[in-house]
Amino acid sequence: MKSIVYQNAQEVTVEQKAIPEIGPGEVLIKVAYAGICGSDMNIYQGMHPRAKAPLVMGHEFSGTIEKGHPTLAKGTPVTVYPLLSCGHCEPCLSGAAHVCNTLKLIGIDCDGAMAEYVKVPADKVLEIPPTLSLKLGAFIEPLAVGVHAVRRSGYKPGDRVVVFGAGPIGLCVASCLKYFGASKVIVIEANPYRLQVAQKLGFTTIDAAHEDVRAKVKEYTNGVNADFAFDCAAHPSVQTHLMDILRVQGTAVVVGSYKKPPEVDLLKVEFKELTLIGIRVYERRDFEIAIRILESGFIDFNLLLSEATPEQAPAVFQDLLKGTNMIKMLFKM
Numbered sequence: 231m232k233s234i235v236y237q238n239a240q241e242v243t244v245e246q247k248a249i250p251e252i253g254p255g256e257v258l259i260k261v262a263y264a265g266i267c268g269s270d271m272n273i274y275q276g277m278h279p280r281a282k283a284p285l286v287m288g289h290e291f292s293g294t295i296e297k298g299h300p301t302l303a304k305g306t307p308v309t310v311y312p313l314l315s316c317g318h319c320e321p322c323l324s325g326a327a328h329v330c331n332t333l334k335l336i337g338i339d340c341d342g343a344m345a346e347y348v349k350v351p352a353d354k355v356l357e358i359p360p361t362l363s364l365k366l367g368a369f370i371e372p373l374a375v376g377v378h379a380v381r382r383s384g385y386k387p388g389d390r391v392v393v394f395g396a397g398p399i400g401l402c403v404a405s406c407l408k409y410f411g412a413s414k415v416i417v418i419e420a421n422p423y424r425l426q427v428a429q430k431l432g433f434t435t436i437d438a439a440h441e442d443v444r445a446k447v448k449e450y451t452n453g454v455n456a457d458f459a460f461d462c463a464a465h466p467s468v469q470t471h472l473m474d475i476l477r478v479q480g481t482a483v484v485v486g487s488y489k490k491p492p493e494v495d496l497l498k499v500e501f502k503e504l505t506l507i508g509i510r511v512y513e514r515r516d517f518e519i520a521i522r523i524l525e526s527g528f529i530d531f532n533l534l535l536s537e538a539t540p541e542q543a544p545a546v547f548q549d550l551l552k553g554t555n556m557i558k559m560l561f562k563m
Contacts, residue, residue: 233345234543234561236285239276242547244540247286250341250349257298257352259308261563263368263537264288264343266550268399268487273338274547277489281338288344289337292358292367293563299352307358309370310343310350311514312336328513344540346563356517359525366524368560369531371512373520375485376402378512380410381519383483384505385458387411392447392456392475395463396424396435398534398558399485403460404433405529416450418443418471419463423555430533438467447475456480464488473498481505534558 233247252258267290273281281287289312295302302308315322315330322330336342336350358367380403385391391412393404396419407415408431417428420439428435436446447456455477461468464486472482473495482504499506524531534557538546546559 231346232540232563233286234288234540235283236273236281236287237283240274240548240551242274242543244543247345249347252298252349255352256349257355258296259293259310259343259348259350259355260296261288261291261293261343261346261348262307262364263293263560263562264291265368265372266546266559266561267372268397269335269338271547271550275551278338280334285338286341286343286345286348287337288342288348288561289335290368290371291343291348292364292370293343293348294364295355296347298349299355302355302357307360307362307364307367308355309358309367309517310336310348311354311356311517312342312350312371313354313511314339314351328511333511344543344561344563356514356521359521362521362525365535365537365560366531369535369558370517370520370524372398372558373402373406373523373531374512374516375399375509376404376406377516377519377523379403379460379483379485379509380406381516382509383458383460383481383507385410385412388413389457390414390416390451390454392416392418392459393433394418394459394461394468394472395465395486396421396428397462400460400462401428401431401534401557403462403485404428405431405531406523408432409523409526409528414450416447416456424557427533427557431529443471444474458483460485462486466490466492468492469494473502473504476502476504479503479505481507483507483509485509535560537562
């Protein structure tokens with residue numbers, strides 16, 4: 231089978247590998263689309279602490295059942311909940327398996343979906359409604375991150391919200407907030423292309439490179455500031471604004487993963503009685519909600535998606551590393 235293989239820092243190859251042999255409790259999936267995530271880019275740069283070459287990356291994907299599922303027939307469209315939890319640590323036993331003490335992921339700790347076929351545990355398979363395209367099916371996983379962030383934050387319909395970052399996760403969070411009835415969704419971004427996409431999706435935007443972020447947030451919230459601010463950019467510059475654009479007793483939600491610990495002004499957290507919440511991946515229920523959002527057609531997520539062939543993978547990863555005008559790249563396998 232054709233596979234995209236991480237070989238070394240900034241090196242991926244396209245090669246033929248044997249189709250995986252499935253064992254008891256495993257399912258073979260014929261991959262349709264596999265997306266590139268920020269974690270995949272960390273692997274590509276040789277910066278991921280767990281990923282070991284040679285590795286087939288890919289944990290956000292769609293496909294069809296090939297064989298092995300106990301109830302779903304061959305050809306059934308599916309996606310996969312890619313978290314591999316231990317099942318016996320305290321978080322797992324208390325119902326928080328998504329923050330397992332030794333959490334692993336398909337496509338990071340074992341071969342993933344940037345190949346024509348992938349094997350996965352049968353209990354990780356979720357059926358995709360036939361009304362949803364397989365292309366959008368590969369976007370269920372990143373959208374589930376947005377769903378989880380909004381659900382965990384304590385957000386209520388009608389709240390005023392700021393989202394830092396108009397990358398895939400930022401736009402997913404903003405879209406979920408819009409879907410769930412936020413009175414104002416303000417997206418802050420410095421990249422002109424991403425700002426344009428955010429505007430096409432109907433969000434109020436602030437150009438972080440050329441506008442006064444604090445002043446514009448005050449203007450757009452009638453002087454009150456935001457009830458919630460979601461940091462999806464994970465850039466040190468966000469922390470210089472995050473606490474200032476929140477109202478008293480507002481909530482800051484950290485969604486993006488920082489490469490280095492940022493400086494946080496805890497005095498502002500104390501004096502304004504702010505709440506600071508961290509977000510990690512998602513729960514299975516978030517996938518189910520993400521599917522319903524995609525099915526609704528409320529947001530045109532196709533605006534975010536680009537596609538490439540496996541043969542283009544070496545060039546695509548290099549382009550993403552340098553910075554390019556795309557939001558979410560999918561490999562059509």
